[in-house]
Amino acid sequence: MNRLAPDSLAPLLRKLSSHHGLSAEEARALAALPVTLRDVPAGHDIIRQGDHPVHSCAMITGLTARFKIIRGGERQINSFHIPGDIPDLQSLFLERMDHGLTALTACSIALIPHRSLDRLLADFPSLARRLWRETLVDSAVFQEWMCNIGRRPAPMRIAHIICEMFVRYDNIGMAHDLRIPFPFTHASLGDAQGLSVVHVNRVLKQLRQAELIAIESRTLTVLDWPRLRTFADFIPDYLHIPQAKITATI
Amino acid sequence: MNRLAPDSLAPLLRKLSSHHGLSAEEARALAALPVTLRDVPAGHDIIRQGDHPVHSCAMITGLTARFKIIRGGERQINSFHIPGDIPDLQSLFLERMDHGLTALTACSIALIPHRSLDRLLADFPSLARRLWRETLVDSAVFQEWMCNIGRRPAPMRIAHIICEMFVRYDNIGMAHDLRIPFPFTHASLGDAQGLSVVHVNRVLKQLRQAELIAIESRTLTVLDWPRLRTFADFIPDYLHIPQAKITATI
DNA sequence: CGCCGGTTTGAAGAATTTCAAAGGGAGTGG
DNA sequence: CCACTCCCTTTGAAATTCTTCAAACCGGCG
Numbered sequence: 001m002n003r004l005a006p007d008s009l010a011p012l013l014r015k016l017s018s019h020h021g022l023s024a025e026e027a028r029a030l031a032a033l034p035v036t037l038r039d040v041p042a043g044h045d046i047i048r049q050g051d052h053p054v055h056s057c058a059m060i061t062g063l064t065a066r067f068k069i070i071r072g073g074e075r076q077i078n079s080f081h082i083p084g085d086i087p088d089l090q091s092l093f094l095e096r097m098d099h100g101l102t103a104l105t106a107c108s109i110a111l112i113p114h115r116s117l118d119r120l121l122a123d124f125p126s127l128a129r130r131l132w133r134e135t136l137v138d139s140a141v142f143q144e145w146m147c148n149i150g151r152r153p154a155p156m157r158i159a160h161i162i163c164e165m166f167v168r169y170d171n172i173g174m175a176h177d178l179r180i181p182f183p184f185t186h187a188s189l190g191d192a193q194g195l196s197v198v199h200v201n202r203v204l205k206q207l208r209q210a211e212l213i214a215i216e217s218r219t220l221t222v223l224d225w226p227r228l229r230t231f232a233d234f235i236p237d238y239l240h241i242p243q244a245k246i247t248a249t250i
Numbered sequence: 251m252n253r254l255a256p257d258s259l260a261p262l263l264r265k266l267s268s269h270h271g272l273s274a275e276e277a278r279a280l281a282a283l284p285v286t287l288r289d290v291p292a293g294h295d296i297i298r299q300g301d302h303p304v305h306s307c308a309m310i311t312g313l314t315a316r317f318k319i320i321r322g323g324e325r326q327i328n329s330f331h332i333p334g335d336i337p338d339l340q341s342l343f344l345e346r347m348d349h350g351l352t353a354l355t356a357c358s359i360a361l362i363p364h365r366s367l368d369r370l371l372a373d374f375p376s377l378a379r380r381l382w383r384e385t386l387v388d389s390a391v392f393q394e395w396m397c398n399i400g401r402r403p404a405p406m407r408i409a410h411i412i413c414e415m416f417v418r419y420d421n422i423g424m425a426h427d428l429r430i431p432f433p434f435t436h437a438s439l440g441d442a443q444g445l446s447v448v449h450v451n452r453v454l455k456q457l458r459q460a461e462l463i464a465i466e467s468r469t470l471t472v473l474d475w476p477r478l479r480t481f482a483d484f485i486p487d488y489l490h491i492p493q494a495k496i497t498a499t500i
Numbered sequence: 501c502g503c504c505g506g507t508t509t510g511a512a513g514a515a516t517t518t519c520a521a522a523g524g525g526a527g528t529g530g
Numbered sequence: 531c532c533a534c535t536c537c538c539t540t541t542g543a544a545a546t547t548c549t550t551c552a553a554a555c556c557g558g559c560g
Contacts, residue, residue: 068397071483076397093383098488132382133343142392147318147326149400150444194400196549233321238348
């Protein structure tokens, strides 16, 4: 399942350059990282709580989630990760994993040795700043999720996470005609937004009946973006995507 | 309300050195930062959503909270900050504030110009790594709070946040005889943990009656740490405080 | 064809919120 | 020094949201 490929970091490069363009030199340094490609089947845990990873991984295709299992066995999903994300960049500085990373769909990921990352950051402080920024955006998303889970009623929560995924997929060029991949199970949405499977189901039904969204064959169509985003109280600030890139499509 | 003082960053220095000791040179560079001290009255907003700050602030005394107001006016508190924390370090890279920072008690804070921080980080990559790490710990705390809010019942949530504050206060030498400052209002706890004021009140009553804690004159006493931490399912990993420093006191 | 994971529905039950109102306690002004 | 005020805490009761339990359904895959 391991192989090497030269431009496997393309999604990451695109994302990193989205804020300020990457210099040729920076791009070269990133592309030169010695990565190992790995294909992960759906449902597989990529990193487990308690691990001391020596790699971080960049998402190439698929969908992953960071999660914690709490006493009683309930799962809390803290984030979803799509191509271009580095879900476990923090493991570079926080040696011990306090959460897991799991593949919600079949994924292909690029493993980057911490040692190489260390060197890269030392040699290119500007890249260090970019990556630091990425971890901060991550953090900003956590904060918005807390608002969702802590203070918004279920229908708003689900609408909100749909809006978020829509904008994020759009940002990496994976939204077309108001359609995005939607491989989420009701259980994964519930674990992310603090709801039971049953309730997620009922709420999705509402959203469908209100003709805000349609879901078929693991694809979600936004039927009425303005109404959906209003309903969800969705304000994309917190994703810290450059304005220009957002307003273009939506 | 502004004045200058030489060693106002002492709490921050102590915290930063807690992971790996600071070199003399690093400590000197930090202490040389041109900070402005400011006293903030309780209830005052230090930074508002939408601001583009040119400083970050280090907590010297008092208690602050990061928060968002959502449509409908509800407040979600995302984090509490005690002396030694830099609640808004992220504003160095995320230009626009997507949340606010408010003083829950009278506070004194040290404003550090972003320009000086930039220079510091460029001159001392090792300090950059330490500060990056701090923001990642912040992130880890967000993740644990998500577990709390999303998946734990109210009594566990409140017990958990109490455990967290206890360990954090202990870590900066502000816990004595199992007592910590407890200036939280029920409203602030509720806004942090996704509960109503009324319910926080009832839950605190339970915890008192179970003789897990006692609260008087804004001081909380942990009456039975082992039982409290078990009840809360509290595992301090996520605070990423060096083992040695934790087990010593608790 | 049959299995399996995921979805859907109904009904009952629990946790939590909302509404309403009374009870402290600390600071302020007279 | 007292009275007043404001904010916070506390309590009760009713309403609501969401969960749990149970069971049927559905669609893709071996």
